[in-house]
Amino acid sequence: MESLTIGKKLLRFQNCNSKFYPYIEKVLKRLPEEVCFSSVLDDLNFEIISFGTPDIAGRFINFSNKIENLVILNESILHLAEFQIIHTVAHEIAHKIAGGGETGLYEKEAEELLVKWGFEKEVEAADYYIPIVESEGYQIGFKWAAKQEDLSDFEEFYQEWDEEILSDKRLEELIYTSDIISICDQLGLVGESFDILEGEPVDIPKIEEGTKLYPGDIFFDKGIIWGIMSFLKAKRSKIG
Numbered sequence: 001m002e003s004l005t006i007g008k009k010l011l012r013f014q015n016c017n018s019k020f021y022p023y024i025e026k027v028l029k030r031l032p033e034e035v036c037f038s039s040v041l042d043d044l045n046f047e048i049i050s051f052g053t054p055d056i057a058g059r060f061i062n063f064s065n066k067i068e069n070l071v072i073l074n075e076s077i078l079h080l081a082e083f084q085i086i087h088t089v090a091h092e093i094a095h096k097i098a099g100g101g102e103t104g105l106y107e108k109e110a111e112e113l114l115v116k117w118g119f120e121k122e123v124e125a126a127d128y129y130i131p132i133v134e135s136e137g138y139q140i141g142f143k144w145a146a147k148q149e150d151l152s153d154f155e156e157f158y159q160e161w162d163e164e165i166l167s168d169k170r171l172e173e174l175i176y177t178s179d180i181i182s183i184c185d186q187l188g189l190v191g192e193s194f195d196i197l198e199g200e201p202v203d204i205p206k207i208e209e210g211t212k213l214y215p216g217d218i219f220f221d222k223g224i225i226w227g228i229m230s231f232l233k234a235k236r237s238k239i240g
Contacts, residue, residue, distance in 0.1 A: 009041040015049040079234035083164040087122035137223020145231035
């Protein structure tokens, strides 16, 4: 009954892409009941919206109620792993509950609240996934995957990656399967510039030992993997 109630009440967030609904629902089910209902679903002064239309210069939204707290989700995160999206949604809701906090350390207090609610796994994972998805390796992996017709070698790892249950052993196997050096060679990463995800041109330094863009460096290799898997998710969800 609770799941049915949550699912029905989620529909009031009409200015949020419905693709976020499953993730928001999973977050709400894990929150204390008072937070789930009183502070989120039944608080008509609270709204969740999303944006993802860079081709539109502006957008007008007419809210029927006075909005005091607003969560804005970037639809580009929909191609990230499920645990990353859940962390983002839960983190933003935590900001609403924490308010200004006692110390003014907004991010720290929001994360502490998540741990209190039982999101320890997501909080710990954030320490390494955020730098990864912001890395050059991630961008390179996504761009390379977009050029491939067959990504079947990566499909068997996809669910484990999405749920953050990919073991170190399986990750090593995946990195070996990926052939990072071949990926870099195919993209001609020898100092030339190319557009990343239809963004601004990015200068990719020559890949040589001693630089941060060196195949074999675990941070760089993970970035490649996350980029490839994110493209798979975008393709499955018809986001990209």
